[in-house]
Amino acid sequence: MRYWSVVFALAAxxxxxxxxxxxxSGDWWLPNPSGDMHHSVSSFGREIDSLxxxxxxxxxVVFIGTQVVLVWEAYRFADRVDDAGRPVRQxxxxxxxxxxxxxxxxxPAAILVFIALYQMGTWANIKFRSAAPKVQPTAEVTARxxxxxxxxxxxxxxxxxxxxxYTVNDFHFVKDRMTLINLRSSDVIHSFFLPHMRIKQDAVxxxxxxxxxxxxxxxxxxxxxxxLCGWGHYKMRGNVTVHASDEEFAKWxxxxxxxQNRSQLSMxxxxxxx
Amino acid sequence: xxxxxxxHRVIGLCFLVxxxxxxxDSFLAGKLHYVENEALTKDVKGRSSLVGKPRLQEKVRxxxxxxxxxxxxxxxxxxxxxxxxNSGGAYLxxxxxxxxxxxxxxxxxxxxxxxxxYAGGYGIYRRxxxxxxxxxxxxxxxxxxxxxPYPRDYRKGLFKFTSxxxxxxxxxxxxxxxxxxxxxxxxxPAFHSLLSDFEIDQVVDYVIxxxxxxxxxxxxxxxxxxxxxxxxxxxxxxxxxEIADGVIRRWIADQSKVVxxxxxxxxxxxxxxxxxxxxxxxxxxxxLECSGCxxxxxxxxxxxxxxxxxxxxxxxxxxxxxxxxxIDALSxxxxxxxxxxxxxxxxxxxxxxxNRGKDTVYxxxxxxxxxxxRIAKGITGAQMPAHYPTIDEKKVWDLVNFVLALPFxxxxxxxxxxxxxxxxxxxxxxxxxVAAR
Ligand SMILES: [Cu+2]
Numbered sequence: 001m002r003y004w005s006v007v008f009a010l011a012a013x014x015x016x017x018x019x020x021x022x023x024x025s026g027d028w029w030l031p032n033p034s035g036d037m038h039h040s041v042s043s044f045g046r047e048i049d050s051l052x053x054x055x056x057x058x059x060x061v062v063f064i065g066t067q068v069v070l071v072w073e074a075y076r077f078a079d080r081v082d083d084a085g086r087p088v089r090q091x092x093x094x095x096x097x098x099x100x101x102x103x104x105x106x107x108p109a110a111i112l113v114f115i116a117l118y119q120m121g122t123w124a125n126i127k128f129r130s131a132a133p134k135v136q137p138t139a140e141v142t143a144r145x146x147x148x149x150x151x152x153x154x155x156x157x158x159x160x161x162x163x164x165x166y167t168v169n170d171f172h173f174v175k176d177r178m179t180l181i182n183l184r185s186s187d188v189i190h191s192f193f194l195p196h197m198r199i200k201q202d203a204v205x206x207x208x209x210x211x212x213x214x215x216x217x218x219x220x221x222x223x224x225x226x227x228l229c230g231w232g233h234y235k236m237r238g239n240v241t242v243h244a245s246d247e248e249f250a251k252w253x254x255x256x257x258x259x260q261n262r263s264q265l266s267m268x269x270x271x272x273x274x
Numbered sequence: 275x276x277x278x279x280x281x282h283r284v285i286g287l288c289f290l291v292x293x294x295x296x297x298x299d300s301f302l303a304g305k306l307h308y309v310e311n312e313a314l315t316k317d318v319k320g321r322s323s324l325v326g327k328p329r330l331q332e333k334v335r336x337x338x339x340x341x342x343x344x345x346x347x348x349x350x351x352x353x354x355x356x357x358x359x360n361s362g363g364a365y366l367x368x369x370x371x372x373x374x375x376x377x378x379x380x381x382x383x384x385x386x387x388x389x390x391x392y393a394g395g396y397g398i399y400r401r402x403x404x405x406x407x408x409x410x411x412x413x414x415x416x417x418x419x420x421x422x423p424y425p426r427d428y429r430k431g432l433f434k435f436t437s438x439x440x441x442x443x444x445x446x447x448x449x450x451x452x453x454x455x456x457x458x459x460x461x462x463p464a465f466h467s468l469l470s471d472f473e474i475d476q477v478v479d480y481v482i483x484x485x486x487x488x489x490x491x492x493x494x495x496x497x498x499x500x501x502x503x504x505x506x507x508x509x510x511x512x513x514x515x516e517i518a519d520g521v522i523r524r525w526i527a528d529q530s531k532v533v534x535x536x537x538x539x540x541x542x543x544x545x546x547x548x549x550x551x552x553x554x555x556x557x558x559x560x561x562l563e564c565s566g567c568x569x570x571x572x573x574x575x576x577x578x579x580x581x582x583x584x585x586x587x588x589x590x591x592x593x594x595x596x597x598x599x600x601i602d603a604l605s606x607x608x609x610x611x612x613x614x615x616x617x618x619x620x621x622x623x624x625x626x627x628x629n630r631g632k633d634t635v636y637x638x639x640x641x642x643x644x645x646x647x648r649i650a651k652g653i654t655g656a657q658m659p660a661h662y663p664t665i666d667e668k669k670v671w672d673l674v675n676f677v678l679a680l681p682f683x684x685x686x687x688x689x690x691x692x693x694x695x696x697x698x699x700x701x702x703x704x705x706x707x708v709a710a711r
Contacts, residue, residue: 147456147463160632162682166640168456168464231405231417232463239467263539263642263674265437265532 005074012067019060031195033217041217041242042197047122049198054118058111126199132210133178139171140182141211143190143203146232148223154257165256169238174249175218183209191227194240200226218244306346306400308410310335311429311488313495322499330498330509337494337514342487346396346409349483352515354522358482358529365476366483367396395480398473402465403481411484413619419594421461427619428481429488431521432655435638440652440660443485443528449478451639459635486525490518533651539642540671542679550676551686553669560665564673567625567657571687572680574627579615584608589622618655625658634681645674 022028026037030049033041040046080088125131140159142149147168154163173179183192185203192211193200199213215221225236243249313323314331324331343350351363359366393400399407406421408414411428418425426433435452436444453474456464465474494509494517501508540546554572556563569575575582588600601612615623628634638644638653650662650670662670680686 145461149458160682162679168458169467232461235402235463235465235468237467260641263535263646263671265534265643 002075002078005071005078008067008074009071012063012071016060016064019056030198031222033196033219033221039217040196040198041215041219041221042199042213043216044122044126044213045196045198047125051115051119051122055115058115126212129210133180133212135178135180137180137182137210138173140184141171141192141203143183143185143187143192143225143229143236145187145230146225146235148192148225148236148238152253154253163257165253165260167256169223170241171223171238172241172243172249172252173215174243174246175215178212178214180210180212183211188229189227190225190229190236193224193226194221195224196221196240202227215242218242306409308338308345308487309408309412309414311412311491311495313492322496324495324498327498327503329503330501333509333514334491334494334498337509337511338487338491340511341490341515341518342483346400349396351483352518352522354519354526355483355486358522358526359479360475363479363483365394365479367394367476367480395476395478395483398469398477399480399484402468403477406461411481411488422589423460424619424621425461427488428485429492430618430655431485431489431525432618434653434655435644435648436654437532437647438528438651439531439533440654442531442654443525445529445532446478446482447532449481450474453478455639457637458640459637482525486518486521489521490514493517493521533647535643535646535650535667535671537667537671539646540668540675542675546672546675547679547683547686548676549669550672550674550679553665553673554676560669562661562665568628569625571684572627572629574625576625579623579625580608580611584612585622585624588612615657617657623656628677629680629684629687631681631684640678642671642674642678645677646670649673649677 018028023037026032026034029037030040030052032039040049077089082088136153136157137159138152140151142151148171150167150171151159152165152167152172153159154161154165156163183201183203184207185205187205189205190203191200192203194213197213197215199211201209201211203209219242221240221242223238223240225233227233229236241252243252312318313321314334315323315325317323317325324334341350341352349363349366351359351366356362404415405417406413406415406425407428408418408425413425413427415425431443432441433444433448433452435457436442436448438445438448452462453469454464454466456462469477494514497513497517498509552558553560553562554564554568555570556565565572565576566578567576579585580588584604588597588604591600601609604612612622617623626635626637636645636648638648648658650660650667652658652660661673676686
């Protein structure tokens with residue numbers, strides 16, 4: 001029986017090894033822009049990543065400690081019999097130990113309280129409505145089985161006017177700007193998830209929920225639904241484009257508006273859908 | 275000893291589990307079979323069938339296999355289809371190209387005896403479309419019964435939102451637009467962020483292939499229905515090939531019929547919008563009366579259609595499979611009206627609610643040209659008729675301007691959208707969300 005401890009040891013070593021290796025691999029670590037493993041593109045993202053690393057370190061230390069004890073005990077005491085074939089040391093049962101229970105309650109409780117207090121500022125900055133940036137919402141986002149519908153204010157910068165711009169699964173905003181959206185759902189609960197910005201917010205039918213975030217990197221990222229919302233859940237993916245400048249964003253909006261106002265096919269070969 | 279063998283089992287398991295869960299393209303390996311058209315073996319109300327003609331049934335099956343391949347994994351492309359599809363149909367999947375020419379659809383290379391593995395449109399369709407639209411494009415996938423409106427049945431070659439004339443086959447660009455942008459207000463999602471343009475080309479080719487196959491199947495059944503079961507010359511391979519060619523020729527011909535407005539859009543001035551309003555309400559000599567179907571307030575509740583509450587009761591009021599019982603329970607007049615307001619696929623129709631304020635949905639697209647197409651050439655398979663050239667093009671543009679302005683100016687039709695009353699709940703409109711359960 002004592003060789004079971006070897007299996008446990010191997011499993012523990014493998015697990016720890018995987019965690020040590022993960023940050024070295026772009027595929028294993030948190031979603032980051034390609035070729036830049038330790039960099040989340042948003043300011044909240046970096047805060048959340050550091051919280052994540054702290055939790056990982058705490059649980060890692062506890063995990064390694066308990067595994068060493070477990071494996072050692074299993075190896076040391078299993079299968080040891082005297083000449084008569086009886087176990088060298090009889091297992092002893094006792095009912096409760098107040099001191100032990102107090103210790104193993106206080107230590108995790110203290111750790112939990114520490115984490116709770118430590119992360120509170122970040123949580124408030126990201127989630128409390130009072131912390132929402134005082135900016136014009138960039139878009140209204142409606143989740144629907146199974147897609148994301150975006151509605152942007154047009155040139156008049158007001159929502160719900162005839163010049164509004166519409167896209168499906170295509171989200172655009174500008175780099176280095178705190179961006180605010182209003183999140184809605186028209187059927188079930190979905191979850192608006194920008195993995196590269198570490199932003200995740202449920203969309204709840206009947207509610208309009210403000211969500212805000214930024215990005216310090218221009219480029220193409222991903223939007224997914226993080227709630228199992230039905231059979232087409234996996235199809236709820238969208239493209240996110242972070243524009244380098246306001247001008248670039250305005251240019252994209254102008255192109256979209258032109259397409260949205262299309263009333264003629266200019267050429268027989270014209271691509272009508274774009 | 276026992277410890278050892280158990281250890282082996284544990285370690286073995288560690289390797290086995292990832293091996294099983296890690297199979298990638300195995301989705302291409304399983305057997306798939308086309309679903310036969312019901313009319314081949316069953317009595318179907320309102321259309322000809324081959325009931326009691328087993329020899330002709332067999333001939334139809336054989337003809338379909340000869341022309342289009344036995345099953346989705348062995349696709350064959352009739353020569354005439356080459357010009358319609360990208361690279362002569364090479365993107366359909368499980369294809370083989372020799373010397374730059376598509377030779378045939380065999381899985382196996384006759385020289386090297388190697389299998390060509392290319393998922394193509396077939397693979398994409400199988401992954402993304404099949405669960406709604408079904409193996410042969412009949413709109414009968416496993417999730418179809420849970421949707422409203424039902425997924426399209428391709429086998430008639432009819433598609434609703436096209437740029438081609440009413441009843442004509444869609445242009446490839448129309449199908450691509452639908453796949454790329456989805457159909458707002460239905461369960462057809464937008465695929466542009468899931469599929470590349472090249473992949474959309476491939477899957478559209480496959481949809482056209484399924485469509486042509488389905489249309490040929492229907493035409494063969496029609497031909498068989500008027501043939502004599504004992505006539506050994508009935509439904510000969512030559513006849514079948516001719517029928518298929520006819521279907522393909524029609525698709526090719528319709529590609530060049532895309533409707534482009536001959537005059538530019540009238541500017542959306544107050545006058546133009548008000549002219550559109552008069553047309554909508556039927557107050558002009560043309561007596562258009564859009565309001566007869568779309569309702570006096572354009573909420574999709576015109577008197578020529580089944581009232582909204584009856585519609586909701588039948589469509590959403592219980593188990594989808596018991597819909598017929600709910601229809602049978604209607605009063606005779608209502609049942610009669612219900613039967614008249616079905617689309618070409620037999621599904622209940624609802625005129626669009628054009629006055630839902632900021633939530634107004636235009637299924638076929640919201641660009642002026644999309645609305646122009648809906649008004650000028652109607653909606654294929656539905657009861658929205660073509661209005662051009664019944665009314666002149668300028669008036670079509672007036673209507674377009676009115677329809678686009680209405681959601682933002684509900685007072686155009688005399689009443690604010692929700693006059694103090696409760697907000698119209700989802701599902702009580704022309705385009706309710708998916709019937710979730
Ligand atoms: Cu979702």
